Amino acid sequence: MAVARLITWLEDEDERAYQCMVRLYSHTGKAYIIGITGSPGAGKSTLTDKLTRHIRRAGLTVGIIAVDPSSPFTGGAILGDRVRMSEHNLDPEVFIRSMATRGFLGGMAKATGDVARVLDASGKDVVIIETVGVGQDEVDIIGIADTTCLILVPGLGDAIQSMKAGIMEIADIFVINKADRTGADQLSAEVCYRVEQDATIKPTDWGPPVVKTVAVDDEGVDQLWQAIGLHRKHLEESGRLTDKRRQRTYRETLRMIHNELFRVVREQLQSSGQLDDLVQDIVDRKNDPYTVMRQVVEDWLSVSKE
Amino acid sequence: MTKRIKMIVAKPGLDGHDRGAKLLARIFAEAGMEVVYTGLRQTPEMIVQTAIQEDADVVGLSSLSGVHNYFFPRVAELLREKGLDDVLLVGGGIIPMEDYEGLKQSGVKGIFGPGTPTTEIVGFIQDNVRSR
Numbered sequence: 001m002a003v004a005r006l007i008t009w010l011e012d013e014d015e016r017a018y019q020c021m022v023r024l025y026s027h028t029g030k031a032y033i034i035g036i037t038g039s040p041g042a043g044k045s046t047l048t049d050k051l052t053r054h055i056r057r058a059g060l061t062v063g064i065i066a067v068d069p070s071s072p073f074t075g076g077a078i079l080g081d082r083v084r085m086s087e088h089n090l091d092p093e094v095f096i097r098s099m100a101t102r103g104f105l106g107g108m109a110k111a112t113g114d115v116a117r118v119l120d121a122s123g124k125d126v127v128i129i130e131t132v133g134v135g136q137d138e139v140d141i142i143g144i145a146d147t148t149c150l151i152l153v154p155g156l157g158d159a160i161q162s163m164k165a166g167i168m169e170i171a172d173i174f175v176i177n178k179a180d181r182t183g184a185d186q187l188s189a190e191v192c193y194r195v196e197q198d199a200t201i202k203p204t205d206w207g208p209p210v211v212k213t214v215a216v217d218d219e220g221v222d223q224l225w226q227a228i229g230l231h232r233k234h235l236e237e238s239g240r241l242t243d244k245r246r247q248r249t250y251r252e253t254l255r256m257i258h259n260e261l262f263r264v265v266r267e268q269l270q271s272s273g274q275l276d277d278l279v280q281d282i283v284d285r286k287n288d289p290y291t292v293m294r295q296v297v298e299d300w301l302s303v304s305k306e
Numbered sequence: 307m308t309k310r311i312k313m314i315v316a317k318p319g320l321d322g323h324d325r326g327a328k329l330l331a332r333i334f335a336e337a338g339m340e341v342v343y344t345g346l347r348q349t350p351e352m353i354v355q356t357a358i359q360e361d362a363d364v365v366g367l368s369s370l371s372g373v374h375n376y377f378f379p380r381v382a383e384l385l386r387e388k389g390l391d392d393v394l395l396v397g398g399g400i401i402p403m404e405d406y407e408g409l410k411q412s413g414v415k416g417i418f419g420p421g422t423p424t425t426e427i428v429g430f431i432q433d434n435v436r437s438r
Contacts (some may be wrong), residue, residue, distance in 0.1 A: 004359055011310050071336075077335055078343060080343050082342060097359055
C-alpha cells in the first residue's frame with residue numbers, strides 16, 4: 001500500500017516522494033533489472049507473464065512495471081498489460097504496476113527508473129520493466145535495465161531491417177516470439193547474421209543469444225530465463241555490472257541536477273513574469289533568444305556565487 | 307505536478323461480454339483518466355489487489371450476467387477490509403432498478419444502466435473522486 005502510493009507520488013512529481021526516496025536509496029541496488037522491449041503486439045506482456053512464472057518457480061520475488069502510452073491529445077491512457085498477467089494477481093510476492101508515459105519519449109515514463117528503485121527497495125529480487133511498444137529508436141531502457149531483451153516477431157520486414165542502427169543495437173538477448181509462425185526461422189537466421197556481423201565489426205565479450213519462444217504456449221521461456229542468467233553471470237564475473245551501474249548513476253545524477261536546475265529557473269522566470277517580458281522582447285526583435293539564454297544563465301550563476 | 311484520475315475497469319465473474327466495458331475504458335481515457343483494464347473473469351480478490359497495486363482512485367465494475375448482487379458488494383467489502391475506503395466504487399451493465407438501492411447501501415456509489423449518457427458517468431466520477 002505504501003509502495004503503491006509512493007509510486008503515485010513519483011508519477012505526479014509530488015514533493016512528498018522526495019523525502020521517501022532520500023531514505024529509501026540506501027536500500028536499493030539489490031534487485032536485478034530486466035528490460036523487455038519490442039514493437040506493439042510482439043508479445044511483451046505475455047512473455048513477461050510467463051517469464052515471471054519461471055522466476056517465481058526459481059523461488060525469487062518479482063516486481064513488474066508495465067508501461068503504456070498516454071494520449072498526446074487528452075493525457076488519458078489505456079493500460080492493458082495486466083490483462084495478460086492475471087495469473088500473478090494474487091501472488092503476494094509479485095507486485096505489478098501499470099504506468100502511462102505522460103508524454104515522455106524513449107519507451108518509458110519519466111518516473112520508471114524511480115519506480116524500479118522503489119520495487120528494488122521493497123525487496124523484490126527481480127524487477128521486470130516492460131516498455132511501451134517501440135519502433136526503431138526508443139532505447140532508454142538500456143539506461144535502466146541490467147539485461148535488455150528485444151522481442152521480435154516474424155513478418156515485420158526483410159534482412160535490411162535487422163541491419164539498422166537503433167533498437168537492434170541494444171539487445172543483450174534477442175527473442176524471436178511467435179516462433180511457430182511462418183518466417184520465424186528466416187528472421188532468426190537474419191538476426192543471427194547480424195550478431196555475427198556485430199562480432200566482426202566491434203568485437204565484444206558478449207554475443208547476444210537468439211532465443212525462440214512461443215510465449216502464449218510457454219515454449220522457450222525457460223531458455224530465455226537461462227539466457228538472462230548467463231548474461232547476468234557474464235556481467236557479474238567480468239565486472240561489467242558494476243561499470244554499467246556506475247555509468248547509469250553518472251547519467252542519472254546529471255539528469256536529475258539538470259531537471260531540478262531547470263525546474264527552479266523556470267519557476268522563478270514564470271512566477272516573476274520575467275519570462276513574458278523576455279519573450280516579448282524576442283518577438284519584437286529587440287533582443288534575440290541566444291543573448292537572452294546566456295543572460296539568464298549568467299544572472300543565475302552570479303546569484304548563486306554571492 | 308500533474309495528477310490524473312487512475313481507474314480500474316474490471317469484469318467480475320464468468321461474464322464474457324466486454325464490449326461495453328472496453329468502450330467505457332476508452333471513454334474514461336478520452337476524459338483524461340489513466341485506465342487499467344483488467345480483462346475478463348476477475349475475482350473480487352483480484353480486482354481489489356489490482357486496485358491496491360495501482361493505487362486506483364476509482365474501481366468500475368461491469369456485469370451483464372446477473373451476478374452483480376454477489377460481486378459488487380463483495381468488492382465493496384474487500385475494499386473496506388483493505389482500508390481502501392476512499393476508493394470510489396461504481397458499477398454498470400444490466401442491473402434491474404430494484405437492485406440499485408441494495409447495491410448503493412453495500413458501498414457502490416454510482417450505478418449506471420444502459421443508455422446512461424457517458425458524460426454523466428464521467429461527471430459523476432470527477433465530482434466524487436477522492437483527492438490524494
